Amino acid sequence: SKAFCGDALASLLVKGEIGLTDPVQTHLPDGFVVPEKDGRTLRIIDLATQTSGLPREMAQAGGTPNDPYAGHTKEAMIAAMHGEPFLFPPGTGALYSNLGFDLLGLAISGAAGKPYATVLEERVLRPRGMVDTVFNPRPGDEGRLMQGHNFDGTPLPFVPTPMTMECASGLYTTPNDMLKWIAWHLAQGGSEDDARRIIDHASLVRRDGLSPALGLDDGGAPMDAMALGWVVVEADGNRPLVLHKSGGRQGMFTYVAIAPTRGVGVFAAINQFNAGGFEAMVHAVNELIYQLAPR
Template sequence: MRAKILAGLLLGLWIGPGAAPGRADPLLDEMVEFDGVIGSLSVGSPGFVLAAIRDGETAVRGFGDRGDGQAPDGDTLLRVGSISKVFCGAALADLVARDRLALTDTLESRAGFEGVSFPERDGVPIRLIDLVTQSSGLPREVPAQPGPPDDPFAGNTHAAQLAGLGAPLLFTPGRGILYSNYGFDLLGAALAHTAGQPYADLLAERVLRPNGMADTTFAPTPEQEPRLMRGHDFSGAPMPFAPTPVTIECAGGLYSTPNDMLRWLAWQLDTGSAEDAEWRLLDQAAWRYRDGLDPVSGLDDGGTMDAMGLGWVVMLPRDNAPLVLQKTGGLQGVFSYVAMAPSRKVAVFAAMNQFSVTGFPAMVKTVNDLLDALAGR
């Protein structure tokens, strides 16, 4: 398959499938097509998909095999892994914009956990802003036994999360940054308790349905399952479609499609609109800068982290490069990456369906290079 792609590149005849609705920019099509070919060869995964939006126009290109003999396209359903965190951050920003909570509220005041002793360090409690900016002092994962291969998240239970709160924090909240899925697990619980509804319902009501993201879900339906992209482990072996427990929804539970991601990015880039203006402003702000923090670990995989937003990794402008908000994801054999430059009205999303220590940085480079080219000078 890769030989055919390369032949198409050399001949200038490769036609990629899967354009998103509203495509009307031939130059954008050309750039996504060309970079997608190079990217698909560089990442080395069975399947690869690249999507971009510029000034409201979109393009999607898919390459290789999503697991059923077909190339991925704009409607291919795939795990976005930890990109779920920026959706959780948006749900938090929405509740703040509607005066339902404050970023400085403590986890203890919002979680609704009865009879639980919440950890502190140096007299400093964990606040919601600490959870969402990866600065809580909690470990990366919930202390729990992993589940079986076909249900690997089974050990991440509500009981395990509560039990883990008995361990000392690794650093004083707000004084350092350490990537923590555990922190986002707890953030999801706090948002659900504050909203008085399951986190999945809150996200669907406030974020997904208003943006027409009908394919973005925590549990694919039988009708969606034929469009799933199957992930592969580091050896290349197919991985199962594992269920998503409620406990990991905020941290990494979402499935989405390239077309739905473009709908989400269109909302993010609509910075001139008065509708949702405060919400969007909160969601895209830098809340915790790297300067002076110790430790800082686990946030540079998509590029050097200068600050943390509400789940977003913020890269400040350098030379001719714009301010970029980005987030990586990886779950069940699918790596994904999204990056946007709101001031330039451009964003790029990509996914590959095999874990690979060389393929992941190649995917990141493909996205960042395309974003830079689309942003201009």
């Protein structure tokens, strides 16, 4: 979901509808007050590169086992920004934050003047023919869903995705749609598309100098830099530059990795929370890329 959000953000950046160094405050709905931390203002680039300084999750209440995100509302997000929300000044460290991408989705919506899901549909999904990528299953989709399982093997329920979480989490898709999405990222041609790919894949924030740098090394190698939602692992020896993103929710672990300079991409998913299984999946995907696309 976060890599898709970076994709959508790139479309706004190319058209000049938003800027990487824009203060997030300027694009959020009424009611939000984003404080500074040690004189540093929270910017769009800080959200998109996981350098916001915000915690991984925000406090919320009112959820149930079948709807655990019922308390994930705009009001809860406004409350989460009160007081001292930052763990460190924005832009000085890197820490995986779902809350940061929740805010990014609202900022994209504010800049575009329409809901984030509409931006994603109009600028990413529809142009690439991705007809089976949605935030909540449609009538008739239930029988097509891959069942997720908890660490103990018990099935986990399918749960709704609130609008406030769409940039960070909850996107359903299919292997065929993922192939279309990967193919676009590996393609060349079209001045606007090329500009979007350059912005989306660029190493915008390098690890060097960031303190802390946590929660971004689960792709089989330490993070070297951050792009728009992507974790960047620089070329090393015979291995090409790789952009990757992992995901996990409701008994699913997913992993997508692309080597854009070599025209190779892989998507994989497993349907049980299993740390060893996740590590094996990531290793298999990375090794496949290294074998198919050596430097």
